[in-house]
Amino acid sequence: MTQDSPQVRSTGDGSPVLDIDGLGVRLPDGQAARPILDGVSLRVLPGETVGLVGESGSGKSVACRSVLGLLPAGARTSGTVRVAGRDVLTMNRTELAALRARQVAMVFQDPRAAVNPLRRVGDFVTEGLRASGLSAAAATTRAEALLDAVGIRDPRGALRRFPHQFSGGMLQRVVIAAALASEPALLVADEPTTALDVTTQAEIIAILTRLRAEQGTGLLFVTHDLELASAICDRVYVMYAGRIVETRGTNELFDRPRHPYTSGLLACTPRIEPGAPTPRPIPGRPVSLAEAPPGCAFAARCAHAQPRCSEETPVLARYGDGLTACHRADEGITL
Template identity: 55%
Template sequence: MSMPLLRFESLRVRLGERPILRDVTLDVHAGEAVGLVGESGSGKSMTVKSVVRQLPEGATVAGKVRFGGADVHAMTAAELRRMRSREVAMVFQDPRATVNPVRTVGDFLTEVLRDQGLGRAEATRRAAGLLAEVGVDHVERRLGQRPYELSGGLLQRVVIAAALAGEPRLILADEPTTALDVTTQEEVVAILNEQRHRRSAALLFISHDLELAAAVCDRIAVMYAGEIVEILPAGRLHSDARHPYTRALLRSRPGTVPPGERLETVPGVPQSADAVPAGCVFADRCPHAEERCRSVRPALLAIGPGSAACHLEVPC
């Protein structure tokens, strides 16, 4: 297999003495969509921010994040600026936090394009084309509107258009549908999926919604307490999940029990990376945990069609 476009090599991040990411190892290949899922606080967003070096002030990093073979955290300021503007694009959770509220949509989009050397007229023409590509209607009118005049769904389309302006090789989508209603969520995800296929771009899609991630991604990586505990082909998520945490997440989804019956929950409470046992990070919440689970850390090994970090499963 060819070298991955994006590679996390035993990535570890600390804030002071507090571990945030304990050991993240994951590959994303060119043109591939990978979903990173898990409960809030599992480290998904921090993993994504490490790709573009937007970690909190004071964070210390060990391990590697490689993009196109280059170590992101060893890049010069000029190399990092080029990567952010041309090769890697981010779509954040809240579009209203991304766009300047007092400037027009046209100003926002043409600024991105003019940074690439386009003249004003060409940048405006290109901006209109990008809006049309992501399903925005009445393009000329939208270019003159300000963010507060647009719905959340329309504004997220504008943000996606801006992300696509540089023809990125990698799109980082950090829970891009959380602030939207269910119907709009589906539309935005469909746009992201269509555009990444059209451009042969890779996608790292962050979500707490397994069903949503499985619908748009080729593979799913399940994260808990700063570690990836299982990786599976998206189409095999329901049939071949091996890690107890993944299985618990699947059982806790709405629609898994008949109407009127109580929905199953993941036992215990979510844990941060600095409060987990010495062994398996899920041991304190796992109903099947044995003594070795609490004392010996399991490696992420090939199991069935994917890989899992669990003592209770036999690797291939």
């Protein structure tokens, strides 16, 4: 799908809109610093939809927040997070504000957390437009067009309403419209549909997919839902305990996962087609990077673990069209 991506925007030359290289994050925890991410590398090209999947606590949201310079106070980082070539981790406040106003936008799981309940929707959607120098009248006209594009009926009336007058799904559309106001090169969507009903989910996904096609926006899409990732993503990164354990093109990832964790996630995804196997949960529970034992963090839950797996941390190595961090990746073993 990447090959037929629409025109390149912002970076102009097809270089990544997002290039995370060797990102490590430690957060303060009492006197100590708790490791959250280790050696995370991830790229999004212009017009590409890239999935980030993994169980709860694996570090998906922390990785997303790093892209906007939104890490918790006291976070210590290593590596680089480049947006259109510039490292976010070294930006000052003014540069970060400019980044968020123009290049990157983020949509969170809960739209109500993104808006001020006391301000009219119109103020929320036009804020960025006004900041970029548009007159009040021009910003309102543009905001109406944006709300119309995300399927809000009566956009003019909607701008005068307050957030509580919208359903969750409608409010998420408003948040997406505001995110798109600056025509960002990159949209980071952290489980944008998890809190919504299935029909609304499908509509929101259709909006995001269309935007990618029309505007060439790069999309980093975080989800628990592998079916959803397979439907919309060009490539997928699988995260476990603060590390990327596998990444490849969507088709190959789903047809031929090489990491037992990826195949475990696939095996526990319910399928509706007739004759589909009964979902099998992965035994045990996920661990965070801080709790992870030496070696492969997944070893304790892996049916194929060998003594080596608890001693040496596997590094990402190339297999097929992607990368896998598993000592047994070349053996074609899956859970």
